[in-house]
Amino acid sequence: MERVCVTGAGGFVASWVVKELLAKGYIVHGTVRDPDDEKKNGHLKKLEHANERLHLFKADMVDHAGLCIAINGCAGVIHVATPVPAGKVTDPQAEMLEPAITGTRNVMNACLKSKVTKVVVVSSIAAVIGNPSWPKHTKMDENCWTDAEFCMKTELWYSAGKVISEHEALEFGKKNNLNVVSICPSIVFGPMLQSTLSTTNIILLNLFKGKNSFNLLELDKAEEDVDIPIVDVRDCVKALLLAFEKPEAEGRYVCSSHVLKTNALIKLLKSLFPHYNYPTVYVLLPYLFLFLLGLNQLFQKMERVCVTGAGGFVASWVVKELLAKGYIVHGTVRDPDDEKKNGHLKKLDYANDRLHLFKADMIDYAGLCTAINGCTGVIHVAMPVPAGKVTDPKAEMLEPAITGTRNVMNACLKSKVKKVVVVSSIAAVIVNPSWPKDTTMDENCWTDAEFCMKTELWYAVGKVISEHEALEFGKKNNLNVVSICPSIVFGPMLQSILCTTNIILLNLFKGKNSFNLLELDNADVDVDLPIVDVRDCVKALLLAFEKPEAEGRYVCSSHVLKTNDLIKLLKSLFPHYNYPTVSCRITTEDAWMLFQKGKRTRILANVGKKFDALLRPAKDEEN
Structure with missing residues (x-):
């Protein structure tokens, strides 16, 4: 069985990557900060096939030696690990840039050392759309790159970390004949496997409290109703596995599936949960950069x-x-x-x-x-x-089967x-x-x-x-x-x-x-x-x-x-x-x-x- 390493295995997207790889029959090496932290990583051990085919390794992204141990023996790596801001970034170097940039460099070097055949880097739409010099009325696609210098000046540290690390990873692959593909998901939403709330889920829950907390994702308050590009976490993971398994996949891809207006989001939440007090101020994305929680389940009145x-x-x-x-x-x-x-x-x-x-x-x-x-x-x-x-046909077989079915049918009729x-x-x-x-x-x-x-x-x-x-x-x-x-x-x-x-x-x-x-x-x-x-x-x-x-x-x-x-x-x-x-x-x-x-x-x-x-x-x- 083929071995694949997933960095930051306990996170929102990465947990789903681990789950799907196990379901497909892979042996999975997952890097986490503490394999014994049940609160953060216990959910991974409960996944189907985890007992037989999941191995957790203690490895921080700045720990090159630990990454080498985790990646050793793997044919592929899906590099997901990067912090998402859960508030104002006070130390950009330690909180965002070093884990993202130095961490990705360490992963790339470990992959080269272990002769990995393919690496999929999970970047972000943040590495695509933060470009004020992009021609107006021209679609932003995989050819558009966020302006890292602009992001540093405006203190958009998440965007800076993402665009620099992704660009370096692709260039590293070209120089070292390492097959590197990057995926830039839009706003990833969907159900969580882990018990700790992700940043995007915190934002959604805060909406129920009447709080506008999009500033957690480097956003400003505004009254404009903008288009929000979103993707379900399960669709995002399908894209990652396609990029990993398809030999023809190369270069850079943007991964998005729907567009949702901020106003429509508020209205939708109100229609489903009318007893909450929602904020009246909408959010303006600088350059359409927005992250939401997964609403796929919430948007539907579950049957x-x-x-x-x-x-x-x-x-x-x-x-x-x-x-x-x-x-x-x-x-x-x-x-x-x-x-x-x-x-x-x-x-x-x-x-x-x-x-x-x-x-x-x-x-x-x-x-x-x-x-x-x-x-x-x-x-x-x-x-x-x-x-x-x-020995007792009526009590053992006939009454549970026949009387039981009659009871079920009548209860169904009563409940329409x-x-x-x-x-x-x-x-x-x-x-x-x-x-x-x-x-x-x-x-x-x-x-x-x-x-x-x-x-x-x-x-x-x-x-x-x-x-x-x-x-x-x-x-x-x-x-x-x-x-x-x-x-x-x-x-x-x-x-x-x-x-x-x-x-x-x-x-x-x-x-x-x-x-x-x-x-x-x-x-x-x-x-x-x-x-x-x-x-x-x-x-x-x-x-x-x-x-x-x-x-x-x-x-x-x-x-x-x-x-x-x-x-x-x-x-x-x-x-x-x-x-x-x-x-x-x-x-x-x-x-x-x-x-x-x-x-x-x-x-x-x-x-x-x-x-x-x-x-x-x-x-x-x-x-």
């Missing part, structure tokens, strides 16, 4: 979605993806204070700000009404999956929810002995509930009855209900408690055939098993929720795997285990076989992962 059974295997991933998309999530759980079952939810990105857990069992109608109140949508996942023989996605199962599709032979089983095929009761397939009974009732309820009450029938869901878990499908997988290592946990019988027949990765399943659920054209019922599957092939695959990866020699088949074998024949007409998530993704939980467990 609320309720996820039932939020702590479960599939539901946890639904919560994670909804939070990542900017939704406020209401999650129903049996006990919000049960850290073993639900603690993982509180550790998800954005959970502190936008996740609300409600105590509500599926048979607790009042609790469901409380949880769903105020939500525009519901993704109903809650349903017990058998982890052994069902706009859309409901019901997570059903392939078990509600394929157990139908009356289905014509040689006819593909698709969304038009329904499991025979009466047959399942006779054969004691209680999970299938609960799924098919609850799904059918939910769709009919929607039709009768003009409620938009869509159902998704996933095949067998495998994949990595977010929760600490093993789910049924992963119990089955792990039992194979012990030589146990435990497919009976899914109401399957032992047999010597090597049947086709339709499977789907949990992340693809969740993509399908969110597509069904977000796409207005989604309607009715969908089957969600991505791969077909022979039971024998599964055993062989496990053996090739983990040969030191004793595997069962008996394959598995479903009681209604013909139904499963027919499901695999022909084209499945309404499958949503046909974008599956490699087999390795299926086995990741096993790898994690072994480690």
Whole structure:
């Protein structure tokens, strides 16, 4: 895996760079002043994959030796570190110029010493637009450079530091045959990963207090309504990674996405938060140099979605993806204070700000009404999956599934929810002995509930009855209900408690055939098993929720795997285990076989992962 160093890793933009690099599979070296400072850098250690692939190094920008250690072994460097003024600069040399200019020189020399192949320098729009000599009515682009001498005279120290350090970095690259690209973002806004407020966020929050604090960014007070160039931090980071990964990227780029009037900003804030007293004085940017906080989330009236059974295997991933998309999530759980079952939810990105857990069992109608109140949508996942023989079908399976779904539907109607996605199962599709032979089983095929009761397939009974009732309820009450029938869901878990499908997988290592946990019988027949990765399943659920054209019922599957092939695959990866020699088949074998024949007409998530993704939980467990 390729190693990349990110300077100033704990900062606003840099934290997002670290997050995205880890998500892309890089090993990340991050420079920080104090790796043990949990307040400033603790959020980095909580990022996904941080335990395996993030290494923090103590290195100030004026510490050349420390930078050399951090950058050693890295193929690339993304140089973000530079102070942003949080007030009047009293010592320009120590506060701004030395960290920016000397720091960048140190980074460049360390990169040359370590034979780094590419460096991306994060500059600023401040290094572009502070040029009073630029011809009037001529667009300021990457060819325009801020006048450093003018900035020093007018005490715009941030601009001076940025333009000098960027220019020197590009020249250093040319002289030393080092591939250096610079990116000049406009006013970077967006959600923060760190707990300490960035300067731009301080400015925005001060607006709520009626304070004009744009002077924190070297601005003067004025009554003019000017254009403000802005960019979301996530878009900025995409640009940085494009510049890093694309071999054709060279030279200098300006990164901006929107223009917002200062007056429009005040009006927008007033419309969203009318109970605050806003300043009546607008801000004039000297040469259009302005920084704002990220409003991408605040500008939208965030939509609320309720996820039932939020702590479960599939539901946890639904919560994670909804939070990542900017939704406020209401999650129903049996006990919000049960850290073993639900603690993982509180550790998800954005959970502190936008996740609300409600105590509500599926048979607790009042609790469901409380949880769903105020939500525009519901993704109903809650349903017990058998982890052994069902001894009390009504209490263990039927009441939670059927009565629970009725309660959810009625609560949705009461709260005037706009859309409901019901997570059903392939078990509600394929157990139908009356289905014509040689006819593909698709969304038009329904499991025979009466047959399942006779054969004691209680999970299938609960799924098919609850799904059918939910769709009919929607039709009768003009409620938009869509159902998704996933095949067998495998994949990595977010929760600490093993789910049924992963119990089955792990039992194979012990030589146990435990497919009976899914109401399957032992047999010597090597049947086709339709499977789907949990992340693809969740993509399908969110597509069904977000796409207005989604309607009715969908089957969600991505791969077909022979039971024998599964055993062989496990053996090739983990040969030191004793595997069962008996394959598995479903009681209604013909139904499963027919499901695999022909084209499945309404499958949503046909974008599956490699087999390795299926086995990741096993790898994690072994480690």
